[in-house]
Amino acid sequence: MRITRSVASLSQVEVGDHVCWAVPPQDDFKRTARGYLSDGTDLGDKIMVVGSRSPVWPELGPARGLLVDPGSARPGVRWDADALVSLVRQEAETAGRQGFRALRVLAHMDRIWPSGITPEQVADQELRLDALIGGSAAMVVCAYTASEFAPDVLEQAASVHPHFVGRSSLMPSFRMFSAAEDRWNLSGVVDADGAGAFLTAVTGLLRTTPTLRLCCDGLELMDAVGMQMLAKAAGAFPGRRILLERANSTVRRCWTLLGYDDPSVPAELVP
Known part of the structure; x- marks a missing residue:
């Protein structure tokens, strides 16, 4: 990988x-x-x-x-x-x-x-x-x-x-890059500081990808703002979904506590 x-x-x-x-x-x-x-x-x-x-x-x-x-x-x-x-x-x-x-x-x-x-x-x-x-x-x-x-x-x-x-002042808080066809690595921290850039990147990929897979092995943290941006991007393209693979326990716990494990949310945590 x-x-x-x-x-x-x-x-x-x-x-x-x-x-x-x-x-x-x-x-x-x-x-x-x-x-x-x-x-x-x-x-x-x-x-x-x-x-x-x-x-x-x-x-x-x-x-x-x-x-x-x-x-x-x-x-x-x-x-x-x-x-x-x-x-x-x-x-x-x-x-x-x-x-x-x-x-x-x-x-x-x-x-x-x-x-x-x-x-x-x-x-x-x-x-x-x-x-x-x-x-x-x-x-x-x-x-x-x-x-x-x-x-x-x-x-x-x-x-x-x-x-x-x-x-170093320009170092991004997160990085998104290609892992394979329709699969992208997401690493670092997705929070309020990089929320705009994160929304733009995910939205751009969803324009041409029915199911966007984000490999989260390198993702340290995604806060409430980051999750809002993820749901917003997915919601802009009805019928398309985002799958977050191999997220760590901290991300999974925040996801559940904030209610994003609802089936109506077009983004899902998967093993």
């Missing part, structure tokens, strides 16, 4: 990882990015840089990887986020046929997301990308410059990646 690991720096990124890199204003983006990409060439990875505003890999050529930056040809134009998912899928498959160990992606989200991106759009695209990465020989670092995004967008982005690198 795919689980979160502690990733203190980009040098620890492995195949299958999907990392939110919250780049602080004072960080040397170019140096850190070059280190991450150089590790890939040493390990036999194919490199793909998407949307970088600085020449983090100027010697990149067709034999070594891809540099995709729409803004370099058409100033002001940003990469289509839907296309990013398709491109990663295509290039991960191609990299294997070409003999590379894996596809190593650096996506500079400042140039990928359109102006005014909403938390809902971020959750939709990042969760789709995460589902793809979990089943492929790829690793993707999504670089979010903290000064370029609203706090709720950064919070949402961090919550829908298995791994986070950056300022």
Whole structure:
């Protein structure tokens, strides 16, 4: 089963990882990015840089990887986020046929997301990308410059990646990420602090999933507000259900005490 690991720096990124890199204003983006990409060439990875505003890999050529930056040809134009998912899928498959160990992606989200991106759009695209990465020989670092995004967008982005690198103040209280088809891991703490991001993520998944399974092995706590958000998301899609698997005794006790074990609630705790 795919689980979160502690990733203190980009040098620890492995195949299958999907990392939110919250780049602080004072960080040397170019140096850190070059280190991450150089590790890939040493390990036999194919490199793909998407949307970088600085020449983090100027010697990149067709034999070594891809540099995709729409803004370099058409100033002001940003990469289509839907296309990013398709491109990663295509290039991960191609990299294997070409003999590379894996596809190593650096996506500079400042140039990928359109102006005014909403938390809902971020959750939709990042969760789709995460589902793809979990089943492929790829690793993707999504670089979010903290000064370029609203706090709720950064919070949402961090919550829908298995791994986070950056300022501790931006560390999400919970994380939701792909475990398998129609099954998602939920870890950390779901409480009032992350309630909005949690509601957005669950609602987005329910739009396309008749039965959403949340694996709760890593879930430490879900308080009353978190449970309200869960019931609210499920109630917005009549006929669809949420199953919380392997929740700990604390979560189960709170669930019962707050009355969510009622059959009329479209969310259920299961073994």
